[in-house]
Amino acid sequence: MMVSESKKIPVEFPEASPAPQPGATADGPEAIADRAEAAPAPAVPPSPAEPEATPAGETALREQLARLKAERDDLFQTLIRRQADFENYRKRIERERSEDAERVAARIVTDLLPVLDAVERALASLPRDGEGPGFEYRRGFELIQQQLQHVLERYQVARIPAVGLPFDPHVHQAIERVETDQHPEGTVLEELQAGYTLRDRVLRPSIVRVAALPPAATETEIQ
Template sequence: MEDKEKKSQEDMVKEAVEEAKKEAEASKDEAEEAKTEEVSEEQEAGTEDQTEEKASKKFFGKKDKKDKKDEKIEELTDRLTRQMAEFDNFRKRTEKEKSQMYEVGAKDIIEKILPVVDNFERGLDAVPEEKKEDPFIQGMEKVYKQFMTVLESVEVKPIEALGNQFDPNFHNAVMHVEDENFGENEVAEEFQKGYMYRDSVVRHSMVKVAN
Protein backbone atom coordinates (compact mmCIF):
# COMPACT_ATOMS: atom_id res chain seq x y z
CA MET A 1 0.00 0.00 0.00
CA GLU A 2 2.81 2.33 0.88
CA ASP A 3 4.57 1.44 -2.34
CA LYS A 4 1.53 2.37 -4.30
CA GLU A 5 1.19 5.68 -2.54
CA LYS A 6 4.90 6.36 -3.04
CA LYS A 7 4.65 5.53 -6.66
CA SER A 8 1.59 7.77 -7.02
CA GLN A 9 3.45 10.67 -5.44
CA GLU A 10 6.43 10.18 -7.76
CA ASP A 11 4.09 10.21 -10.74
CA MET A 12 2.54 13.42 -9.56
CA VAL A 13 5.99 15.00 -9.12
CA LYS A 14 7.01 13.89 -12.60
CA GLU A 15 3.83 15.30 -14.09
CA ALA A 16 4.35 18.57 -12.23
CA VAL A 17 7.96 18.76 -13.52
CA GLU A 18 6.82 18.03 -17.07
CA GLU A 19 4.16 20.71 -16.90
CA ALA A 20 6.70 23.19 -15.50
CA LYS A 21 9.09 22.37 -18.37
CA LYS A 22 6.32 22.82 -20.90
CA GLU A 23 5.34 26.14 -19.39
CA ALA A 24 8.98 27.27 -19.35
CA GLU A 25 9.46 26.30 -23.01
CA ALA A 26 6.20 28.03 -23.94
CA SER A 27 7.33 31.21 -22.15
CA LYS A 28 10.71 30.98 -23.89
CA ASP A 29 9.05 30.58 -27.29
CA GLU A 30 6.75 33.52 -26.64
CA ALA A 31 9.71 35.68 -25.58
CA GLU A 32 11.67 34.72 -28.68
CA GLU A 33 8.66 35.35 -30.89
CA ALA A 34 8.12 38.78 -29.30
CA LYS A 35 11.81 39.59 -29.76
CA THR A 36 11.65 38.49 -33.40
CA GLU A 37 8.59 40.69 -34.02
CA GLU A 38 10.34 43.67 -32.37
CA VAL A 39 13.47 43.19 -34.52
CA SER A 40 11.30 42.85 -37.60
CA GLU A 41 9.47 46.09 -36.80
CA GLU A 42 12.78 47.89 -36.26
CA GLN A 43 14.09 46.58 -39.58
CA GLU A 44 10.92 47.68 -41.35
CA ALA A 45 11.14 51.12 -39.76
CA GLY A 46 14.79 51.39 -40.77
CA THR A 47 13.97 50.32 -44.32
CA GLU A 48 11.22 52.96 -44.54
CA ASP A 49 13.59 55.65 -43.23
CA GLN A 50 16.24 54.62 -45.75
CA THR A 51 13.66 54.65 -48.54
CA GLU A 52 12.45 58.12 -47.55
CA GLU A 53 16.02 59.38 -47.28
CA LYS A 54 16.88 58.00 -50.73
CA ALA A 55 13.73 59.50 -52.22
CA SER A 56 14.49 62.84 -50.58
CA LYS A 57 18.07 62.79 -51.89
CA LYS A 58 16.86 61.79 -55.31
CA PHE A 59 14.21 64.55 -55.38
CA PHE A 60 16.43 67.33 -54.13
CA GLY A 61 19.32 66.14 -56.25
CA LYS A 62 17.20 66.58 -59.38
CA LYS A 63 16.04 70.01 -58.20
CA ASP A 64 19.55 71.27 -57.52
CA LYS A 65 20.96 70.02 -60.81
CA LYS A 66 19.08 71.13 -63.96
CA ASP A 67 18.33 68.61 -66.64
CA LYS A 68 20.35 69.10 -69.84
CA LYS A 69 17.10 69.16 -71.78
CA ASP A 70 15.77 72.06 -69.64
CA GLU A 71 19.04 73.97 -70.06
CA LYS A 72 18.84 73.54 -73.84
CA ILE A 73 15.23 74.76 -73.87
CA GLU A 74 16.18 77.86 -71.84
CA GLU A 75 19.10 78.57 -74.17
CA LEU A 76 16.94 78.28 -77.31
CA THR A 77 14.16 80.38 -75.74
CA ASP A 78 16.63 83.14 -74.85
CA ARG A 79 18.12 83.07 -78.35
CA LEU A 80 14.67 83.24 -79.94
CA THR A 81 13.67 86.18 -77.72
CA ARG A 82 16.82 88.09 -78.70
CA GLN A 83 16.30 87.40 -82.40
CA MET A 84 12.67 88.56 -82.22
CA ALA A 85 13.75 91.79 -80.50
CA GLU A 86 16.45 92.38 -83.12
CA PHE A 87 13.99 91.73 -85.93
CA ASP A 88 11.45 94.14 -84.42
CA ASN A 89 14.11 96.86 -84.16
CA PHE A 90 15.18 96.20 -87.75
CA ARG A 91 11.56 96.41 -88.94
CA LYS A 92 10.98 99.73 -87.15
CA ARG A 93 14.26 101.15 -88.45
CA THR A 94 13.45 100.03 -92.00
CA GLU A 95 9.98 101.56 -91.88
CA LYS A 96 11.41 104.84 -90.58
CA GLU A 97 14.09 104.93 -93.29
CA LYS A 98 11.52 104.07 -95.94
CA SER A 99 9.23 106.87 -94.73
CA GLN A 100 12.13 109.33 -94.73
CA MET A 101 13.17 108.29 -98.25
CA TYR A 102 9.61 108.72 -99.46
CA GLU A 103 9.36 112.15 -97.84
CA VAL A 104 12.67 113.28 -99.34
CA GLY A 105 11.57 112.12 -102.80
CA ALA A 106 8.16 113.79 -102.46
CA LYS A 107 9.71 117.08 -101.31
CA ASP A 108 12.11 117.00 -104.25
CA ILE A 109 9.20 116.66 -106.74
CA ILE A 110 7.13 119.34 -104.99
CA GLU A 111 10.06 121.73 -105.00
CA LYS A 112 10.31 121.35 -108.79
CA ILE A 113 6.57 121.92 -109.24
CA LEU A 114 6.42 125.13 -107.16
CA PRO A 115 7.98 127.39 -109.86
CA VAL A 116 5.11 126.34 -112.17
CA VAL A 117 2.64 127.43 -109.47
CA ASP A 118 4.52 130.75 -109.13
CA ASN A 119 4.23 131.38 -112.88
CA PHE A 120 0.50 130.64 -112.79
CA GLU A 121 0.03 133.18 -109.99
CA ARG A 122 2.18 135.84 -111.66
CA GLY A 123 0.34 135.41 -114.97
CA LEU A 124 -3.11 135.65 -113.36
CA ASP A 125 -2.09 138.67 -111.24
CA ALA A 126 -0.91 140.46 -114.41
CA VAL A 127 -4.27 140.14 -116.16
CA PRO A 128 -6.09 143.49 -116.31
CA GLU A 129 -9.46 143.71 -114.56
CA GLU A 130 -11.39 144.19 -117.83
CA LYS A 131 -9.97 140.95 -119.29
CA LYS A 132 -10.72 138.66 -116.35
CA GLU A 133 -14.05 137.66 -117.91
CA ASP A 134 -12.25 136.35 -120.99
CA PRO A 135 -12.95 132.59 -121.42
CA PHE A 136 -9.24 131.83 -121.82
CA ILE A 137 -8.37 133.60 -118.56
CA GLN A 138 -11.21 131.89 -116.75
CA GLY A 139 -10.00 128.55 -118.10
CA MET A 140 -6.48 129.26 -116.79
CA GLU A 141 -7.92 130.15 -113.37
CA LYS A 142 -9.79 126.85 -113.28
CA VAL A 143 -6.61 124.95 -114.17
CA TYR A 144 -4.74 126.83 -111.42
CA LYS A 145 -7.43 126.01 -108.83
CA GLN A 146 -7.40 122.37 -109.84
CA PHE A 147 -3.63 122.33 -109.54
CA MET A 148 -3.81 123.75 -106.01
CA THR A 149 -6.53 121.25 -105.05
CA VAL A 150 -4.29 118.38 -106.14
CA LEU A 151 -1.36 119.76 -104.10
CA GLU A 152 -3.59 120.13 -101.07
CA SER A 153 -4.79 116.52 -101.44
CA VAL A 154 -1.17 115.31 -101.10
CA GLU A 155 -0.70 117.46 -97.97
CA VAL A 156 1.06 120.40 -99.62
CA LYS A 157 -0.12 123.74 -98.27
CA PRO A 158 1.09 127.37 -98.44
CA ILE A 159 2.70 129.00 -95.41
CA GLU A 160 0.77 131.87 -93.84
CA ALA A 161 3.01 134.94 -93.84
CA LEU A 162 1.40 138.31 -94.55
CA GLY A 163 0.23 140.00 -91.33
CA ASN A 164 1.76 137.31 -89.10
CA GLN A 165 4.76 137.54 -86.79
CA PHE A 166 8.06 136.80 -88.44
CA ASP A 167 9.21 133.22 -87.73
CA PRO A 168 12.63 132.13 -89.06
CA ASN A 169 11.41 128.53 -89.11
CA PHE A 170 8.95 129.43 -91.89
CA HIS A 171 9.97 132.85 -93.25
CA ASN A 172 13.05 134.17 -94.99
CA ALA A 173 13.45 137.93 -94.41
CA VAL A 174 15.05 139.67 -97.40
CA MET A 175 14.02 143.24 -96.51
CA HIS A 176 13.35 145.33 -93.39
CA VAL A 177 11.22 148.43 -93.10
CA GLU A 178 10.12 150.88 -90.39
CA ASP A 179 6.39 151.45 -90.69
CA GLU A 180 3.93 152.58 -88.00
CA ASN A 181 1.10 150.83 -89.81
CA PHE A 182 2.57 147.44 -88.85
CA GLY A 183 3.37 145.90 -85.51
CA GLU A 184 6.80 144.94 -84.25
CA ASN A 185 8.43 142.13 -86.21
CA GLU A 186 5.38 141.79 -88.45
CA VAL A 187 5.52 140.50 -92.02
CA ALA A 188 4.64 143.55 -94.16
CA GLU A 189 4.96 142.01 -97.61
CA GLU A 190 5.38 138.58 -99.22
CA PHE A 191 7.59 138.36 -102.32
CA GLN A 192 7.43 134.61 -102.80
CA LYS A 193 4.99 132.18 -101.21
CA GLY A 194 6.41 129.41 -99.07
CA TYR A 195 5.07 125.86 -98.89
CA MET A 196 5.03 122.94 -96.47
CA TYR A 197 4.76 119.23 -97.10
CA ARG A 198 3.10 117.60 -94.12
CA ASP A 199 5.06 118.97 -91.14
CA SER A 200 8.25 120.00 -92.93
CA VAL A 201 9.08 123.14 -94.89
CA VAL A 202 9.66 122.64 -98.62
CA ARG A 203 10.33 126.32 -99.30
CA HIS A 204 10.47 129.27 -96.91
CA SER A 205 8.36 132.35 -97.59
CA MET A 206 10.40 135.27 -98.92
CA VAL A 207 9.19 138.33 -96.98
CA LYS A 208 9.72 141.93 -95.90
CA VAL A 209 9.60 142.49 -92.13
CA ALA A 210 8.44 145.70 -90.45
CA ASN A 211 9.88 147.30 -87.30
Protein backbone atom coordinates in the same frame (compact mmCIF):
# COMPACT_ATOMS: atom_id res chain seq x y z
CA MET B 1 -30.72 -45.53 -101.40
CA MET B 2 -31.15 -42.36 -99.49
CA VAL B 3 -28.26 -39.98 -98.67
CA SER B 4 -28.21 -38.76 -95.10
CA GLU B 5 -28.38 -35.03 -94.51
CA SER B 6 -25.14 -33.41 -93.30
CA LYS B 7 -25.27 -31.73 -89.94
CA LYS B 8 -24.35 -28.06 -89.65
CA ILE B 9 -21.82 -27.46 -86.88
CA PRO B 10 -21.82 -23.85 -85.58
CA VAL B 11 -18.40 -22.16 -85.51
CA GLU B 12 -17.80 -19.27 -83.07
CA PHE B 13 -15.35 -16.48 -84.02
CA PRO B 14 -13.84 -14.07 -81.44
CA GLU B 15 -15.33 -10.54 -81.56
CA ALA B 16 -13.00 -7.96 -83.04
CA SER B 17 -12.25 -5.05 -80.77
CA PRO B 18 -13.21 -1.61 -82.19
CA ALA B 19 -10.42 0.37 -83.84
CA PRO B 20 -9.14 3.24 -81.75
CA GLN B 21 -10.31 6.70 -82.83
CA PRO B 22 -7.67 9.16 -84.12
CA GLY B 23 -6.08 11.14 -81.30
CA ALA B 24 -7.44 8.81 -78.63
CA THR B 25 -5.16 6.93 -76.26
CA ALA B 26 -5.46 3.47 -75.01
CA ASP B 27 -5.96 4.73 -71.47
CA GLY B 28 -9.25 5.91 -70.14
CA PRO B 29 -10.16 9.36 -68.78
CA GLU B 30 -9.16 8.47 -65.27
CA ALA B 31 -5.64 7.54 -66.33
CA ILE B 32 -5.28 10.80 -68.22
CA ALA B 33 -6.41 12.80 -65.18
CA ASP B 34 -3.94 10.97 -62.96
CA ARG B 35 -1.06 11.73 -65.27
CA ALA B 36 -2.07 15.42 -65.44
CA GLU B 37 -2.01 15.71 -61.66
CA ALA B 38 1.34 13.96 -61.45
CA ALA B 39 2.97 16.23 -64.09
CA PRO B 40 5.06 19.08 -62.60
CA ALA B 41 3.72 22.66 -62.96
CA PRO B 42 5.48 24.86 -65.60
CA ALA B 43 8.14 27.12 -64.19
CA VAL B 44 7.22 30.86 -64.09
CA PRO B 45 10.17 33.19 -64.74
CA PRO B 46 10.72 35.58 -61.86
CA SER B 47 9.75 39.25 -62.50
CA PRO B 48 12.66 41.68 -62.61
CA ALA B 49 13.06 43.56 -59.42
CA GLU B 50 12.49 47.34 -59.61
CA PRO B 51 15.65 49.35 -59.10
CA GLU B 52 15.79 51.01 -55.79
CA ALA B 53 16.29 54.79 -55.70
CA THR B 54 19.70 55.76 -54.44
CA PRO B 55 21.00 59.18 -53.33
CA ALA B 56 23.45 59.21 -56.23
CA GLY B 57 20.64 58.56 -58.74
CA GLU B 58 18.47 61.31 -57.27
CA THR B 59 21.37 63.76 -57.46
CA ALA B 60 21.95 62.90 -61.12
CA LEU B 61 18.26 63.42 -61.90
CA ARG B 62 18.26 66.80 -60.15
CA GLU B 63 21.34 67.88 -62.07
CA GLN B 64 19.79 66.79 -65.37
CA LEU B 65 16.56 68.63 -64.55
CA ALA B 66 18.47 71.80 -63.65
CA ARG B 67 20.44 71.57 -66.90
CA LEU B 68 17.25 71.19 -68.95
CA LYS B 69 15.66 74.17 -67.19
CA ALA B 70 18.75 76.28 -67.91
CA GLU B 71 18.63 75.30 -71.58
CA ARG B 72 14.92 76.15 -71.70
CA ASP B 73 15.51 79.58 -70.14
CA ASP B 74 18.38 80.27 -72.54
CA LEU B 75 16.24 79.35 -75.56
CA PHE B 76 13.41 81.53 -74.26
CA GLN B 77 15.72 84.54 -73.85
CA THR B 78 17.13 83.93 -77.33
CA LEU B 79 13.60 83.90 -78.75
CA ILE B 80 12.78 87.19 -77.02
CA ARG B 81 15.94 88.81 -78.42
CA ARG B 82 15.16 87.53 -81.92
CA GLN B 83 11.65 88.95 -81.72
CA ALA B 84 12.96 92.32 -80.53
CA ASP B 85 15.55 92.38 -83.33
CA PHE B 86 12.89 91.59 -85.91
CA GLU B 87 10.57 94.30 -84.56
CA ASN B 88 13.39 96.87 -84.70
CA TYR B 89 14.24 95.76 -88.23
CA ARG B 90 10.61 96.10 -89.32
CA LYS B 91 10.35 99.61 -87.83
CA ARG B 92 13.62 100.66 -89.46
CA ILE B 93 12.46 99.42 -92.86
CA GLU B 94 9.15 101.26 -92.52
CA ARG B 95 10.95 104.45 -91.47
CA GLU B 96 13.37 104.22 -94.39
CA ARG B 97 10.51 103.64 -96.84
CA SER B 98 8.65 106.64 -95.45
CA GLU B 99 11.76 108.81 -95.71
CA ASP B 100 12.40 107.65 -99.29
CA ALA B 101 8.80 108.41 -100.26
CA GLU B 102 9.06 111.85 -98.64
CA ARG B 103 12.28 112.64 -100.51
CA VAL B 104 10.69 111.66 -103.82
CA ALA B 105 7.62 113.76 -103.07
CA ALA B 106 9.84 116.70 -102.08
CA ARG B 107 11.66 116.57 -105.42
CA ILE B 108 8.39 116.42 -107.36
CA VAL B 109 6.84 119.30 -105.44
CA THR B 110 10.00 121.40 -105.69
CA ASP B 111 9.84 121.05 -109.47
CA LEU B 112 6.16 122.06 -109.48
CA LEU B 113 6.52 125.18 -107.32
CA PRO B 114 8.07 127.39 -110.05
CA VAL B 115 5.16 126.46 -112.33
CA LEU B 116 2.69 127.47 -109.62
CA ASP B 117 4.59 130.73 -109.07
CA ALA B 118 4.35 131.54 -112.78
CA VAL B 119 0.61 130.86 -112.79
CA GLU B 120 0.10 133.13 -109.77
CA ARG B 121 2.12 135.94 -111.36
CA ALA B 122 0.02 135.60 -114.51
CA LEU B 123 -3.17 135.80 -112.47
CA ALA B 124 -1.92 138.93 -110.70
CA SER B 125 -1.42 140.65 -114.06
CA LEU B 126 -4.85 139.78 -115.46
CA PRO B 127 -8.13 141.60 -114.73
CA ARG B 128 -10.35 140.05 -112.08
CA ASP B 129 -13.65 140.93 -113.73
CA GLY B 130 -14.97 142.26 -116.99
CA GLU B 131 -14.82 140.95 -120.49
CA GLY B 132 -12.16 140.55 -123.12
CA PRO B 133 -9.20 138.27 -123.80
CA GLY B 134 -7.56 139.05 -120.45
CA PHE B 135 -10.55 137.83 -118.46
CA GLU B 136 -10.82 134.64 -120.55
CA TYR B 137 -7.12 133.93 -119.98
CA ARG B 138 -7.61 134.45 -116.28
CA ARG B 139 -10.26 131.74 -116.17
CA GLY B 140 -7.86 129.29 -117.83
CA PHE B 141 -5.03 130.14 -115.42
CA GLU B 142 -7.37 129.71 -112.46
CA LEU B 143 -8.19 126.17 -113.61
CA ILE B 144 -4.48 125.38 -113.90
CA GLN B 145 -3.88 126.81 -110.43
CA GLN B 146 -6.65 124.65 -108.95
CA GLN B 147 -5.23 121.50 -110.52
CA LEU B 148 -1.75 122.26 -109.20
CA GLN B 149 -3.12 122.92 -105.73
CA HIS B 150 -4.96 119.57 -105.78
CA VAL B 151 -1.67 117.83 -106.62
CA LEU B 152 0.08 119.59 -103.74
CA GLU B 153 -2.70 118.64 -101.32
CA ARG B 154 -2.40 115.01 -102.38
CA TYR B 155 1.28 115.12 -101.38
CA GLN B 156 0.33 116.86 -98.08
CA VAL B 157 1.95 120.13 -99.13
CA ALA B 158 0.69 123.26 -97.35
CA ARG B 159 1.27 126.93 -97.99
CA ILE B 160 3.02 128.83 -95.21
CA PRO B 161 0.91 131.71 -93.87
CA ALA B 162 2.81 134.98 -93.79
CA VAL B 163 1.06 138.35 -94.23
CA GLY B 164 -0.09 139.89 -90.94
CA LEU B 165 1.76 137.36 -88.77
CA PRO B 166 4.91 137.91 -86.70
CA PHE B 167 8.11 137.14 -88.55
CA ASP B 168 9.26 133.54 -87.96
CA PRO B 169 12.84 132.85 -89.05
CA HIS B 170 12.07 129.13 -89.32
CA VAL B 171 9.56 129.60 -92.15
CA HIS B 172 10.08 133.20 -93.33
CA GLN B 173 12.96 134.85 -95.14
CA ALA B 174 13.02 138.66 -94.88
CA ILE B 175 14.64 140.56 -97.74
CA GLU B 176 13.58 144.03 -96.63
CA ARG B 177 12.57 145.92 -93.50
CA VAL B 178 9.98 148.64 -94.06
CA GLU B 179 9.78 151.45 -91.50
CA THR B 180 6.21 152.03 -90.39
CA ASP B 181 4.33 152.89 -87.24
CA GLN B 182 1.11 151.30 -88.48
CA HIS B 183 2.18 147.75 -87.59
CA PRO B 184 4.05 146.20 -84.68
CA GLU B 185 7.75 145.56 -85.03
CA GLY B 186 8.48 142.36 -86.96
CA THR B 187 5.07 142.00 -88.60
CA VAL B 188 5.11 140.53 -92.11
CA LEU B 189 3.78 143.24 -94.42
CA GLU B 190 4.04 141.60 -97.82
CA GLU B 191 4.75 138.20 -99.29
CA LEU B 192 6.92 138.30 -102.39
CA GLN B 193 7.09 134.54 -102.88
CA ALA B 194 4.96 131.92 -101.19
CA GLY B 195 6.58 129.29 -99.00
CA TYR B 196 5.51 125.67 -98.64
CA THR B 197 5.92 122.78 -96.22
CA LEU B 198 5.79 119.04 -96.88
CA ARG B 199 4.24 117.58 -93.73
CA ASP B 200 6.56 119.12 -91.07
CA ARG B 201 9.44 119.81 -93.44
CA VAL B 202 9.99 123.27 -94.94
CA LEU B 203 10.41 122.94 -98.69
CA ARG B 204 10.82 126.64 -99.29
CA PRO B 205 10.52 129.60 -96.88
CA SER B 206 8.28 132.54 -97.64
CA ILE B 207 10.13 135.58 -98.97
CA VAL B 208 8.64 138.61 -97.20
CA ARG B 209 8.94 142.25 -96.23
CA VAL B 210 8.87 142.96 -92.50
CA ALA B 211 7.70 146.02 -90.59
CA ALA B 212 10.26 148.04 -88.66
CA LEU B 213 9.54 150.97 -86.36
CA PRO B 214 10.92 154.37 -87.43
CA PRO B 215 13.83 155.75 -85.39
CA ALA B 216 11.61 158.39 -83.74
CA ALA B 217 9.09 155.80 -82.60
CA THR B 218 11.88 153.61 -81.31
CA GLU B 219 13.36 156.45 -79.22
CA THR B 220 9.90 157.28 -77.83
CA GLU B 221 9.39 153.70 -76.73
CA ILE B 222 12.80 153.68 -75.06
CA GLN B 223 12.04 156.86 -73.12
